[in-house]
Amino acid sequence: MPVEQAAVTGIGFTFDVPVAFHDLGLHLTDEQRWEHLAEVAAEVWSGGTPDQRAGVRQLYADVADAAAGDGASYAGLCLFATEDDRVSSASLIVRSETIEPGDVEAIAATLHETLSLNPDCDVYRTEVEAGPALVQFTGVEWTPPAVEGLPAPVAVPMARVDAYLPLPEARSLLVMSLTTPSLPELPHYVALLSELAETVQLLDDGLSPALPAQQGSPDAGRIAAAFG
Numbered sequence: 001m002p003v004e005q006a007a008v009t010g011i012g013f014t015f016d017v018p019v020a021f022h023d024l025g026l027h028l029t030d031e032q033r034w035e036h037l038a039e040v041a042a043e044v045w046s047g048g049t050p051d052q053r054a055g056v057r058q059l060y061a062d063v064a065d066a067a068a069g070d071g072a073s074y075a076g077l078c079l080f081a082t083e084d085d086r087v088s089s090a091s092l093i094v095r096s097e098t099i100e101p102g103d104v105e106a107i108a109a110t111l112h113e114t115l116s117l118n119p120d121c122d123v124y125r126t127e128v129e130a131g132p133a134l135v136q137f138t139g140v141e142w143t144p145p146a147v148e149g150l151p152a153p154v155a156v157p158m159a160r161v162d163a164y165l166p167l168p169e170a171r172s173l174l175v176m177s178l179t180t181p182s183l184p185e186l187p188h189y190v191a192l193l194s195e196l197a198e199t200v201q202l203l204d205d206g207l208s209p210a211l212p213a214q215q216g217s218p219d220a221g222r223i224a225a226a227f228g
Helices: 030-044 050-069 104-115 183-198 220-226
Strands: 002-005 011-016 072-081 087-098 121-128 131-142 156-167 172-180 201-204
Touching (some): 011 172, 030 050, 030 072, 087 183, 104 121, 104 131, 121 183
Antiparallel strands (some): 002 011, 011 201, 121 131
16 A cells, blocks of 8 residues: 655655555544444454454554554554464554755764664664665563453563664655564564565655656565565
């Protein structure tokens, strides 16, 4: 699903979310989003009871509300069954922060230095189609909110991967954050995040590419290697 966002400079950007993610409807009104999440819950949890689907819809709504409150432009969830009968899941939040125009290499170097100050994170620099990106890996622990009709939540270890892509032409720092409790599938989700980052493109007046397209396209090897 392509997502476009304008910037104060007249240059915006677009990104294309991998089809594996279920959109949580940040672009919809509150009423429309509630109906949309009912459809998502029914699709994802088709074998669940009505109470379970209602609880899941409320959980999805809480995730979407928190993302919207943080200024995100996109929120989505990825779920699939594994070969050993588990349900693997990950959430994806995309937001942007305003930055001043400047040399992208200097901005990337400063960002790398700042992110590396956290001793609990591993930070890597890579290159995507739109320019340099900083990728941060963090281990976190999360306790889901209690949902009526579902078992009491317990704290679970999770992995979080944040990709920071400075777009000084658009005065924007694009932040793509993926979080998953499904640690065995982390390489799969990192590949999806890398795929997303490769689709970022600057737009002139939100309509057409602001910069010439680079020659060639990312192959599977580049996507696999991009985020380490």
